[in-house]
Amino acid sequence: MVEIGLAGLPSTRWRRARSRLFHVLMWVALAFVVGPALWLVVGVVARALPGWRWNVLTTMSQGTSGGLANAVVGTLVLMAGVLVLAGTSGVLTGIYLSEFAEGSRGVHLVRVAIDVLAGFPSIVLGYVGYVALCVGLGWGFSLLPALMILSFMVVPYIAKSTEAALHQVPTSYREGAEALGMPGGHALRRVVVRTALPGIVTGLLIALSIAGGETAPLLYTAGVTNNLPTWSLLHHPIAYLTYYVWTDWNQPSSAAHVVSYDASLILVVLVLVMLVVARLIVARTQRHAESSA
Amino acid sequence: MIQRAPSTVGETRRDDSSRRVRRAWARREESLWRVGGRVATLVPVGALAFLLVVLAVKAWPAIKVSGWGYLTGSAWLPGSTYGGVEKVHGVAIPVGAHYGAWPLLAGTLQTSAIALIFAVPVSILTAFALTEGLPGRIARPLGFVVEVVAGIPSVIIGLWGVLVLGPFLAHDVYPLVATHVPNVPVLRYFGGSVGYGEGLLTSGLVLGLMIVPIIASTTRDLFLQVPALPQEGARALGMTDAEVARRVTLPWVRSGVIGAAVLGLGRALGETIAVAMVSGSVLGVVSPNLYGTMTTIAATIVSQLDSAATDGTGFAVANLAEAGLLLAAISIAVNLAARAIVRRSGALGAPVGRA
Numbered sequence: 020m021v022e023i024g025l026a027g028l029p030s031t032r033w034r035r036a037r038s039r040l041f042h043v044l045m046w047v048a049l050a051f052v053v054g055p056a057l058w059l060v061v062g063v064v065a066r067a068l069p070g071w072r073w074n075v076l077t078t079m080s081q082g083t084s085g086g087l088a089n090a091v092v093g094t095l096v097l098m099a100g101v102l103v104l105a106g107t108s109g110v111l112t113g114i115y116l117s118e119f120a121e122g123s124r125g126v127h128l129v130r131v132a133i134d135v136l137a138g139f140p141s142i143v144l145g146y147v148g149y150v151a152l153c154v155g156l157g158w159g160f161s162l163l164p165a166l167m168i169l170s171f172m173v174v175p176y177i178a179k180s181t182e183a184a185l186h187q188v189p190t191s192y193r194e195g196a197e198a199l200g201m202p203g204g205h206a207l208r209r210v211v212v213r214t215a216l217p218g219i220v221t222g223l224l225i226a227l228s229i230a231g232g233e234t235a236p237l238l239y240t241a242g243v244t245n246n247l248p249t250w251s252l253l254h255h256p257i258a259y260l261t262y263y264v265w266t267d268w269n270q271p272s273s274a275a276h277v278v279s280y281d282a283s284l285i286l287v288v289l290v291l292v293m294l295v296v297a298r299l300i301v302a303r304t305q306r307h308a309e310s311s312a
Numbered sequence: 313m314i315q316r317a318p319s320t321v322g323e324t325r326r327d328d329s330s331r332r333v334r335r336a337w338a339r340r341e342e343s344l345w346r347v348g349g350r351v352a353t354l355v356p357v358g359a360l361a362f363l364l365v366v367l368a369v370k371a372w373p374a375i376k377v378s379g380w381g382y383l384t385g386s387a388w389l390p391g392s393t394y395g396g397v398e399k400v401h402g403v404a405i406p407v408g409a410h411y412g413a414w415p416l417l418a419g420t421l422q423t424s425a426i427a428l429i430f431a432v433p434v435s436i437l438t439a440f441a442l443t444e445g446l447p448g449r450i451a452r453p454l455g456f457v458v459e460v461v462a463g464i465p466s467v468i469i470g471l472w473g474v475l476v477l478g479p480f481l482a483h484d485v486y487p488l489v490a491t492h493v494p495n496v497p498v499l500r501y502f503g504g505s506v507g508y509g510e511g512l513l514t515s516g517l518v519l520g521l522m523i524v525p526i527i528a529s530t531t532r533d534l535f536l537q538v539p540a541l542p543q544e545g546a547r548a549l550g551m552t553d554a555e556v557a558r559r560v561t562l563p564w565v566r567s568g569v570i571g572a573a574v575l576g577l578g579r580a581l582g583e584t585i586a587v588a589m590v591s592g593s594v595l596g597v598v599s600p601n602l603y604g605t606m607t608t609i610a611a612t613i614v615s616q617l618d619s620a621a622t623d624g625t626g627f628a629v630a631n632l633a634e635a636g637l638l639l640a641a642i643s644i645a646v647n648l649a650a651r652a653i654v655r656r657s658g659a660l661g662a663p664v665g666r667a
Contacts, residue, residue, distance in 0.1 A: 037552070038554040038555070040554070045440050047437075048435075049445075052457075063472065118349075119345070123350075134651050139644070140584065141584060147363050147636075150633070171359040178356065202335075202339050204342030205338045207345055233465070235466075235585050264471055268475070290465060294463045
């Protein structure tokens with residue numbers, strides 16, 4: 020006789036109830052994530068839109084009032100500088116880790132350094148930039164220390180996303196290039212990197228959106244000014260959008276609050292545009308990959 | 313005159329030589345990439361060495377003066393600016409200066425713990441909703457919304473936290489709990505004054521909202537990698553959705569989910585601006601209840617560096633360096649642990665946003 024003991028097991032009704040509870044909790048959790056996200060974006064837009072004037076983009080700041088042209092240009096300059104500095108070194112590091120790392124010495128050290136740097140608190144980066152570069156080397160609040168600190172922050176991210184993009188290039192592409200007699204470097208440039216380009220660009224865009232939205236590393240390295248950025252790398256402070264959000268929200272005057280909300284709106288739009296573009300690139304290459312497969 | 317066909321000999325030779333140049337260049341190209349990459353890897357290594365050396369050198373005077381007492385002391389006293397200078401262990405410090413990082417350390421750990429307690433279940437359930445509860449047509453845009461939260465600058469989340477979320481919670485949510493809690497030892501912590509929305513619980517929740525996207529999108533990607541057969545088999549055996557989730561899907565990717573959670577913890581520990589805006593920024597006290605004002609290591613560095621720079625002996629800046637070193641050590645330990653776990657689980661270690 021085989022006895023199937025059901026006595027000790029939970030009843031079906033109890034199990035169904037638990038499953039229903041699981042479904043309810045699932046929706047509650049989703050609401051807890053999507054709700055605040057929409058609340059936040061709507062909250063920023065609703066505060067900024069009523070007082071929005073387009074000349075904010077064309078007039079200079081007077082600290083707690085006026086426009087934000089200097090900050091918009093400053094943020095764009097910082098992002099462009101990060102693209103040049105962190106983009107070059109990050110992409111090259113990613114290529115090295117993906118293509119040449121096997122069996123080469125010191126690669127383990129590079130990987131550990133990237134992991135550690137990625138987890139470095141951004142304010143500690145800013146602190147080091149301030150005491151070592153701005154004060155220690157006497158560079159003052161200026162573009163170069165700000166760019167260096169921001170680049171240190173996003174280089175690990177760019178290197179990792181580049182490496183991941185290169186790893187996703189199909190082996191058959193590399194083998195095909197080799198079978199056609201392409202020299203290694205030529206194949207790398209014309210076949211491998213070109214195929215991985217959408218992934219690399221996506222990583223760069225996300226890194227740039229991180230750099231453009233950072234505050235902590237810039238507060239003590241970039242300084243602030245009411246003027247447009249100059250061409251000098253040292254001794255001239257540079258304005259950026261997050262500074263005005265951070266300083267003007269709790270100033271007494273309502274003009275300052277408007278500056279803070281306007282800066283928030285511009286930042287949100289800037290970041291959203293970059294994330295959407297990154298997303299579109301991913302979606303497009305995925306569709307392409309599926310159709311060609 | 314005999315018309316001669318134009319000679320092609322010279323052209324062929326020129327063509328050959330240019331092809332030879334091109335071929336030589338093509339052979340050279342690979343080593344160029346290799347050398348360029350090699351040089352570029354010096355950037356992260358050099359940057360890390362630079363950061364650690366500067367922090368250690370700057371923190372050394374503070375470590376010499378305070379010793380282990382730095383971790384247990386609670387005072388954050390810059391000393392008298394005009395009271396003269398005294399020598400302690402060979403370091404010149406302002407008279408009366410005394411620094412202890414215990415409240416900062418406690419605040420950092422408390423807010424991060426609250427953030428994890430909120431974010432881990434919410435993220436896992438959200439990942440289930442995005443992979444199993446919803447059709448792809450709706451799940452994909454919602455997944456994008458989740459990823460967007462990861463990209464919103466922390467200063468804007470802080471602004472929203474202090475202007476909108478904090479007052480709402482303190483006015484409409486916290487009193488529901490705080491006024492009904494009996495005044496007995498453990499539960500007392502959940503009662504008492506709820507303040508105006510700037511404090512420990514608000515900071516923890518804001519941090520939680522910031523790390524949910526990191527954990528949720530990684531978890532969602534992991535769930536999508538779980539093969540369908542075991543799940544369908546479990547369902548065929550009569551398991552409910554909840555049982556499949558708990559006994560098949562989640563165990564399949566457990567180490568990856570743990571790795572993602574610890575990565576989120578790393579971000580919460582180091583987050584600066586949002587916490588500086590919603591914590592109330594009160595130095596020297598550990599909040600007596602769940603709602604009190606406090607501060608964290610990162611928020612203290614950003615709010616105190618300005619005034620610390622006015623200390624002529626440099627002792628205040630040294631103490632901030634020691635705080636930064638402490639925070640960096642915690643973050644590094646947490647991140648390396650997370651990456652080791654994620655790597656072992658075989659998931660791609662590419663998080664959304666900055667870890």
